[in-house]
Amino acid sequence: MADIETIAAVATPPGLGGVGIVRVSGPLAPEIARAVTGALPSPRTATYRLFRDAENGFIDEGIALYFPCPGSFTGEDVLELQGHGGPVVMDLLLERCLALGARLARPGEFTERAFLNGKLDLVQAEAVADLIESSTALGVRLAGRTLQGDFSRRIQSLVEELVRLRVFIEAALDFPEEEIDFLADSSVAEDLDRAIVMTRQVLDEAHRGQVLREGLVVVIAGAPNVGKSSLLNALSDTDAAIVTPIPGTTRDVLRQDIQIDGLPIRVVDTAGLRETEDPVEREGVRRARRQLDDADLVLLVYDAQKGPDASLTEALPSGIPVVRIRNKIDLIDASPRIEQSESRTEISLSVATGQGLELLRTHLKVRAGLDFGNEGVFIARRRHLDALNRGLQRLLEAQRHLAGRLGPELVAEELLLAQTAFGEITGEVTSEDLLGRIFSSFCIGK
Ligand SMILES: Nc1nc2c(c(=O)[nH]1)N(C=O)[C@@H](CNc1ccc(C(=O)N[C@@H](CCC(=O)O)C(=O)O)cc1)CN2
Numbered sequence: 427m428a429d430i431e432t433i434a435a436v437a438t439p440p441g442l443g444g445v446g447i448v449r450v451s452g453p454l455a456p457e458i459a460r461a462v463t464g465a466l467p468s469p470r471t472a473t474y475r476l477f478r479d480a481e482n483g484f485i486d487e488g489i490a491l492y493f494p495c496p497g498s499f500t501g502e503d504v505l506e507l508q509g510h511g512g513p514v515v516m517d518l519l520l521e522r523c524l525a526l527g528a529r530l531a532r533p534g535e536f537t538e539r540a541f542l543n544g545k546l547d548l549v550q551a552e553a554v555a556d557l558i559e560s561s562t563a564l565g566v567r568l569a570g571r572t573l574q575g576d577f578s579r580r581i582q583s584l585v586e587e588l589v590r591l592r593v594f595i596e597a598a599l600d601f602p603e604e605e606i607d608f609l610a611d612s613s614v615a616e617d618l619d620r621a622i623v624m625t626r627q628v629l630d631e632a633h634r635g636q637v638l639r640e641g642l643v644v645v646i647a648g649a650p651n652v653g654k655s656s657l658l659n660a661l662s663d664t665d666a667a668i669v670t671p672i673p674g675t676t677r678d679v680l681r682q683d684i685q686i687d688g689l690p691i692r693v694v695d696t697a698g699l700r701e702t703e704d705p706v707e708r709e710g711v712r713r714a715r716r717q718l719d720d721a722d723l724v725l726l727v728y729d730a731q732k733g734p735d736a737s738l739t740e741a742l743p744s745g746i747p748v749v750r751i752r753n754k755i756d757l758i759d760a761s762p763r764i765e766q767s768e769s770r771t772e773i774s775l776s777v778a779t780g781q782g783l784e785l786l787r788t789h790l791k792v793r794a795g796l797d798f799g800n801e802g803v804f805i806a807r808r809r810h811l812d813a814l815n816r817g818l819q820r821l822l823e824a825q826r827h828l829a830g831r832l833g834p835e836l837v838a839e840e841l842l843l844a845q846t847a848f849g850e851i852t853g854e855v856t857s858e859d860l861l862g863r864i865f866s867s868f869c870i871g872k
């Protein structure tokens with residue numbers, strides 16, 4: 427244990443603040459507490475102290491907090507020096523801790539230590555960062571759920587289910603003469619089916635959580651002058667985009683980050699798609715097409731007076747969902763409505779009068795999977811979805827082996843691979859590389 431380094435960092439944001447905190451974690455924390463504040467404060471008790479430099483000179487007066495290991499955020503001895511939030515004060519306090527043997531913490535290193543000491547699993551550690559970075563109140567609530575262990579518990583019960591199955595199958599392997607009975611035992615198939623259903627359910631919830639974390643990228647496309655910029659302005663409640671009756675007004679790509687009931691959406695307005703000789707507009711059209719490739723959803727706007735432009739529909743990249751927006755219904759006296767069939771969705775609205783915009787907002791929530799409340803949704807990342815998907819593929823493979831009577835060894839092997847994939851989510855199975863990638867994206871002092 428002697429080679430564990432003590433780390434220190436300013437935990438509060440840089441700049442001026444009412445209070446600023448220097449946080450220290452590791453075996454030197456008690457010694458640093460004594461040196462800076464005169465004596466070790468009682469555990470977990472806010473203690474008023476003078477913070478002094480090496481010559482016993484004044485650095486600050488503040489509150490010292492000492493958490494003896496393992497009862498701290500990191501699971502190590504932790505000291506907090508809560509001083510006045512000035513950059514020079516914080517610098518002097520930090521420098522003093524470094525001079526006393528601590529080293530500067532890397533970004534995310536406090537949380538990484540909490541993970542390595544078993545205080546948090548990997549999804550919870552990621553949720554700490556997601557909580558801090560949340561841009562909506564809903565995001566905070568859902569990251570909170572993951573931090574409190576909701577997601578981890580779902581993964582744990584999946585893993586437990588697989589362990590139970592494997593124990594059963596491996597026991598059968600030890601008694602080869604009874605293998606036939608094992609293969610005929612329908613409870614194995616039933617348990618496996620149940621694990622697959624559970625995985626799909628977690629995957630579905632995690633997917634919604636991931637959309638909530640990262641938001642939807644919605645690209646507005648269509649011919650010139652159909653009302654694309656007006657739609658961006660209406661959705662974002664700004665006048666970010668220039669609206670004129672002149673076709674070809676928008677040349678550049680415009681983005682607005684909005685939220686609908688907590689769902690973050692990046693709305694992208696693009697130049698009207700048309701063949702043109704104007705080199706500036708032509709570049710705009712080229713950029714518009716590039717945006718389409720990154721979209722989660724395309725709103726293809728057309729003028730209700732003119733009808734959709736078939737050549738545009740064909741020009742859209744395949745595989746990206748499209749909602750057709752039949753705009754300017756005020757000019758033809760039509761009512762707002764949404765029509766949905768297997769092959770397409772079309773919303774009739776008027777950006778000018780606002781009629782039908784609510785239909786569009788609701789539809790965007792439906793697309794994000796937020797239409798039936800957020801119960802059971804927790805913040806998740808692409809990494810988790812990848813692992814869940816890989817696990818699911820292994821389980822489906824196990825199901826095929828079982829149905830094909832290919833022997834319990836293969837089934838057990840696939841179950842183990844699925845378990846390993848799920849273990850990557852909570853961090854039971856990890857690589858240095860993965861940890862490095864996750865924690866280095868945290869802010870300093872976290
Ligand atoms: N001043 C301060 N505020 C903070 C933090 C901090 O480090 N310092 N946090 C830092 O992220 C967050 C709170 N997270 C924390 C998590 C666990 C423990 C802790 O002492 N855990 C002990 C005891 C738990 C208990 O009493 O039930 C433990 O887990 O053993 C402290 C803070 C947000 N606010």
Ligand SMILES: Nc1nc2c(ncn2[C@@H]2O[C@H](COP(=O)(O)OP(=O)(O)OP(=O)(O)O)[C@@H](O)[C@H]2O)c(=O)[nH]1
Nearest residue numbers: 651652653654655656673674675676698754777778
């Ligand atoms: N009557 C009516 N006019 C609208 C409606 N929506 C937009 N307009 C008008 O249509 C014209 C074009 O609107 P824009 O939002 O600039 O259209 P755009 O598709 O972004 O145009 P480009 O920049 O040329 O691609 C403007 O004069 C708008 O005021 C609507 O619902 N009803």
Ligand SMILES: [K+]
Nearest residue numbers: 651670672675
């Ligand atoms: K225009």
